[in-house]
Amino acid sequence: MLRPKSRVSAVTPKIILLLLSYLFLVSAAIFGLVGSYRVDVLRTDLAKVNAARDAAEHRETEFKTREAAVAGAEAKIAEAENKATKAQTELLTLQNEKAELESKLEASRNEIAALQKRVGEAGPAASPSQNPDAVSKPKQQPITSGPSVEIAQGPAEEATPPPPPQPKRRKTAPRKAPEAASTPEITSYSSAKALATFTPLPRYPARERSDSVTGIGVCILSVDPASGRVSAASMEQSTGDSTLDKSAVNAFRKWRFKPGTVSKVRIPIEFSMPGASH
Numbered sequence: 001m002l003r004p005k006s007r008v009s010a011v012t013p014k015i016i017l018l019l020l021s022y023l024f025l026v027s028a029a030i031f032g033l034v035g036s037y038r039v040d041v042l043r044t045d046l047a048k049v050n051a052a053r054d055a056a057e058h059r060e061t062e063f064k065t066r067e068a069a070v071a072g073a074e075a076k077i078a079e080a081e082n083k084a085t086k087a088q089t090e091l092l093t094l095q096n097e098k099a100e101l102e103s104k105l106e107a108s109r110n111e112i113a114a115l116q117k118r119v120g121e122a123g124p125a126a127s128p129s130q131n132p133d134a135v136s137k138p139k140q141q142p143i144t145s146g147p148s149v150e151i152a153q154g155p156a157e158e159a160t161p162p163p164p165p166q167p168k169r170r171k172t173a174p175r176k177a178p179e180a181a182s183t184p185e186i187t188s189y190s191s192a193k194a195l196a197t198f199t200p201l202p203r204y205p206a207r208e209r210s211d212s213v214t215g216i217g218v219c220i221l222s223v224d225p226a227s228g229r230v231s232a233a234s235m236e237q238s239t240g241d242s243t244l245d246k247s248a249v250n251a252f253r254k255w256r257f258k259p260g261t262v263s264k265v266r267i268p269i270e271f272s273m274p275g276a277s278h
Contacts, residue, residue, distance in 0.1 A: 185263060185264055186266050187266070188266055189265065189268065192265045195257050195262055196255060196258075197258060198255060199255055200254050201251060202247045202250070202269060205243045205244065205247055208271070212273050213241050213271070214273055215238075215240040215241050216268070216270045217238050217239035217240075218237035218266060218268050218269070219235055219248050220234055220235075220264060220266055221233050221252055221255065221264065222263070222264055225259065225260050225261075225263055226259055227259055228257040228261070229256060230252065230253050230254070230255050233249045233252045233253045234249065
């Protein structure tokens with residue numbers, strides 16, 4: 001009976017060792033699984049941290065880019081403000097210049113009005129632009145060639161004028177001059193010139209200029225005493241050319257006189273070429 005007991009006692013330590021070895025293996029496996037899981041978790045966390053770092057760096061780059069853009073925009077805004085300030089300064093300068101020019105213009109208008117008032121008080125004879133003598137001044141200008149139009153004052157009003165030297169002037173104003181003395185209501189040009197306020201000179205037609213057509217005539221003006229405007233104009237003595245007569249009549253119809261001064265005016269007119277004697 002002693003032998004079986006010794007066998008049981010000998011087998012029992014082996015089983016215990018096997019169980020302990022199995023437990024150690026199971027524990028090692030469990031620890032290994034836990035360690036690998038922790039490693040995976042750590043790797044995942046590391047990947048997330050790297051991604052977060054990359055995102056942060058990207059955001060920082062974007063922030064710097066935006067800061068640069070904002071700085072550029074602020075520089076442009078500052079430049080635009082400087083330009084606006086300069087423009088406002090220039091605008092103020094222009095407004096001041098405009099005000100000065102307006103004041104000068106107003107002063108000039110006042111001077112012109114004062115001069116016009118003086119001219120109106122002194123009479124048309126004091127104004128070169130309205131003086132009938134100024135109409136004949138173009139003849140005295142330094143023109144070397146071309147025809148001229150002249151209001152012949154003296155010959156038409158003399159009682160015994162000399163005959164015209166040129167053969168083309170078959171009909172001249174001086175031959176009709178004696179009628180001026182016999183018609184008191186008709187005012188001569190020498191008397192009416194101081195009463196005229198607007199005296200445009202007749203135009204020399206181009207065709208007659210090129211053909212060297214000349215002539216002397218006399219035009220009669222009917223003036224409305226109330227307004228001083230010419231109501232009718234006709235050739236008392238023709239120049240010998242209908243176109244010259246028409247040009248003279250058209251010009252004399254535009255003449256103006258002081259109201260209540262004349263009713264009829266006789267005006268001699270001469271169309272002549274350079275070098276012709278009068």
